[in-house]
Amino acid sequence: MIKIGSIELPDFPMLLAPMEDVSDPPFRSVCKVNGADLMYTEFISSEGLIRDAIKSRRKLDIYEEERPIGIQIFGGDEEAMGMSAAIVDAVGPDLLDINFGCPVKKVVTKGAGAGVLKDVDLMVRLTQSVIKNTHLPVTVKTRLGWDDQSKNIEEVAERLQDIGIAALSIHGRTRCQMYKGEANWELIGRIKDNPRITIPVFGNGDIDSPEKALEYKNRYGVDGIMIGRAAIGYPWIFNEIKHFLKTGEHLPLPTVEQRVAVIRQHLKYSLAWKGPVVGIREMRRHYTNYLKGFPNIKEFKSRLVRLDTYEEIDEVLDEVLAYYAGFVAQKISGHSLKGHPIVKQQNKEYL
Known part of the structure; x- marks a missing residue:
């Protein structure tokens, strides 16, 4: 202690x-x-x-x-x-x-x-x-x-x-x-x-x-x-x-669902503490970090940083979940968080 x-x-x-x-x-x-x-x-x-x-x-x-x-x-x-x-x-x-x-x-x-x-x-x-x-x-x-x-x-x-x-x-x-x-x-x-x-x-x-x-x-x-x-x-x-x-063992990497859930939690706290305008604006700097390394994520990130309401952001996050659920369903592997500090030491399938 x-x-x-x-x-x-x-x-x-x-x-x-x-x-x-x-x-x-x-x-x-x-x-x-x-x-x-x-x-x-x-x-x-x-x-x-x-x-x-x-x-x-x-x-x-x-x-x-x-x-x-x-x-x-x-x-x-x-x-x-x-x-x-x-x-x-x-x-x-x-x-x-x-x-x-x-x-x-x-x-x-x-x-x-x-x-x-x-x-x-x-x-x-x-x-x-x-x-x-x-x-x-x-x-x-x-x-x-x-x-x-x-x-x-x-x-x-x-x-x-x-x-x-x-x-x-x-x-x-x-x-x-x-x-x-x-x-x-x-x-x-x-x-x-x-x-x-x-x-x-x-x-x-x-x-x-x-x-x-x-x-x-x-x-x-x-x-x-x-x-x-x-x-x-x-x-x-x-x-x-x-x-x-x-x-001496690694926890599983956070799934897409877990990442989106934390984004939503963070966003809700941001809105509650800062209000709807500042809360959404200052949350924009975080999306890139939360979604870093996702294959083909650039389009989603560019949309998230332009939206002004929780409802619009929530819809895009639903699209993110649906899109990557498709990746999993097709068993597409090899999409690692290349360069991410947590993953550099690991050889695990992402998603």
């Missing part, structure tokens, strides 16, 4: 990474059902919370069925971070996470996110301000450092633990790498092996298959894995990894 404050997680938990414009309640709902043990909100600007910005406040929405869940904030001003921590505390999540890892230019240029990696003293002060203003366990998500010449994650881990953070999630890239190249888990493993580090350490970056999850678990000894991009359009990855770690 892994503990973060009073939160109890299973051994080697699966965490859903906080992702801007992705990790909203509708997306989190389908990940929770499919095995995510701990989830986070999209990151929230501390300055936005203080200004009472509608978009920032909206991101504070959490639901009982999502627990345990953390709210993530970012910022570069000590006072603002402290004040926003108090606001988050009042909302009542299970933990408060600080983002010291976002590499996006508009965040970094404000001295926030991964920008704070340039100034560890400031990082410590910001974290102290948050800890002083909340009763919640405070955790941190960060990167290895700013660039290859300044990988300071060992100093960061020790100093943040010393002031009281309850867990640390590390993305195995520098800020300058953005999301390019291969994540360096050697440094993540070094943090876990550090005898001074006693808090849970979660690894993040490039985990896109059950095999890789098992390999990295054994090689680097982390307490759990945080999954981000690999879950977009494929929330089944959490349970697939859990099953593989337990049994």
Whole structure:
């Protein structure tokens, strides 16, 4: 069992990474059902919370069925971070996470996110301000450092633990790498092996298959894995990894029916939370990911992203089911999700 404050997680938990414009309640709902043990909100600007910005406040929405869940904030001003921590505390999540890892230019240029990696003293002060203003366990998500010449994650881990953070999630890239190249888990493993580090350490970056999850678990000894991009359009990855770690066997790939069912669930949550206009518009970015690799799917996807009502979308999804039922009936095999991270390690018939 892994503990973060009073939160109890299973051994080697699966965490859903906080992702801007992705990790909203509708997306989190389908990940929770499919095995995510701990989830986070999209990151929230501390300055936005203080200004009472509608978009920032909206991101504070959490639901009982999502627990345990953390709210993530970012910022570069000590006072603002402290004040926003108090606001988050009042909302009542299970933990408060600080983002010291976002590499996006508009965040970094404000001295926030991964920008704070340039100034560890400031990082410590910001974290102290948050800890002083909340009763919640405070955790941190960060990167290895700013660039290859300044990988300071060992100093960061020790100093943040010393002031009281309850867990640390590390993305195995520098800020300058953005999301390019291969994540360096050697440094993540070094943090876990550090005898001074006693808090849970979660690894993040490039985990896109059950095999890789098992390999990295054994090689680097982390307490759990945080999954981000690999879950977009494929929330089944959490349970697939859990099953593989337990049994050494793969779960069957999700069928067309299962994929369409999750699309419908996601869409319904999106409509309920965002309303009919925004809910449908922002759902469009997900269809390509959910239907990735389907043979001859381009026509269906192009129609789905142009429709404006649930009823129209529902009809096209029925057509998708009927079309691929025909494939199965004709026993057409060999249509694999070529290139999909979950399938690269498997030789299974798709559909």
